[in-house]
Amino acid sequence: MPLTARLKTWLGPRWTTRARCVLRGLPIPWWGNLRRTHPFSSYFGFERGTPVDRYYLAHFLDAHRADITGDVLEVQVGDITRRYGHQVRRSDTIDIEPQFHPTWCCDLATADTIIPDDHYDCFILPNTLSFLRDLDACLRQALRVVRPGGVVLGTTAVLGQMNGDGKDYWHLSAEGWQVVAERVWPGCNVTVRAYGNCLSATAAVMGLATEELTTAELDVMDPKFPVLVGICCRKPVA
Ligand SMILES: C[S@@+](CC[C@H](N)C(=O)[O-])C[C@H]1O[C@@H](n2cnc3c(N)ncnc32)[C@H](O)[C@@H]1O
Known part of the structure; x- marks a missing residue:
């Protein structure tokens, strides 16, 4: 030998x-105390501070403030419409769960007999896409309820913790979401952006908080390590 x-x-x-x-x-x-098989938090770091994906959600919404206007529909509660919207005429909500007292309590996938066509200027689905069981039907409905020229704004976690309740279905890469968007929203102007890097992805997996990293660390964008993906789909006017 x-x-x-x-x-x-x-x-x-x-x-x-x-x-x-x-x-x-x-x-x-x-490794220090990173050599562990259980995260620091099993609840996305909420009890420590701001979950890392929320930092990128704020980044995405800030870039789309101009779109959050007029008649706005939001999944679950209207917090984002209140914080980021301007000249909002109507703020409605949708959720499958009655506990959130949404304007429309229904499954988005089968909302065609419930929410009228071309009804909103903006539909916000914050950190929601991975939870939509019948993904294609939900996204087609999202576009249907938006007026020509209006937008669907969606974000979804990629690298990080799963929800753990068995209702977390789709953690796709930015390229994967682009493929889904082309399938369900043909002819629309769609932009897909990934946020995160290997450090922020590690922090998200471990349940550490945004406040435990620096802004300089969080702001490095490496498409190989997406913590969050943000999607903007504009419905064609004609
Ligand atoms: C993680 S929450 C997102 C919104 C929350 N404000 C946030 O920022 O995290 C996802 C919400 O989508 C709802 N949901 C999941 N599937 C749905 C469906 N098919 N139709 C309508 N709502 C749905 C869930 O009940 C849940 O309240």
Whole structure:
């Protein structure tokens, strides 16, 4: 057996990797208390501060303030319409769960007999897309209820924690959401943007809060590590 093979056998896989990193000048991780199989928070970091994906949600909504106007529909409650909207004429809500007292209490996938066509200027689905079981039907309905020239604004978590209640279905990459958008919204002007990097993704998985990272760290955008994807679909006028 050659000398290197004998050395590897003697060292075992763990120390072989350590030796390889040292010899090649590759950095050695210092895990500290990150070496754990349970996160710091199992509730997205809410009890510590602001969940990391919420930082990127704010980023996305800030960029789309101009679109949140007129007659606005929002999933669950109208918080985002209140915070980011301007010249809002009507603020309505939709949810499948009656506990949120929505304007429209129904499954979005089958809202065609409930919400009229071309009824809103803006429909906001904040951190919702991964929870829509019948995804294509829901997204088609979302476009139907928006007026020509109006927008559907949706965001969804990608890397991070699953909801854990068995109702978290779709964690797609930005490219995956682009494919879905082309399928359900043909002929629309759609932009898909990914937010996050390997550090913020690690923090999101571990349940750490936005406040535990710096703005400079959060603002590095690396499409290989999307924490959140934001989608804007504008309905054609003609
Ligand atoms: C994570 S919440 C998103 C909104 C929340 N304000 C936020 O910022 O996290 C997702 C909401 O979508 C609702 N939902 C899930 N599937 C739905 C469907 N098919 N039709 C209508 N609402 C649905 C859920 O009941 C839940 O209240």
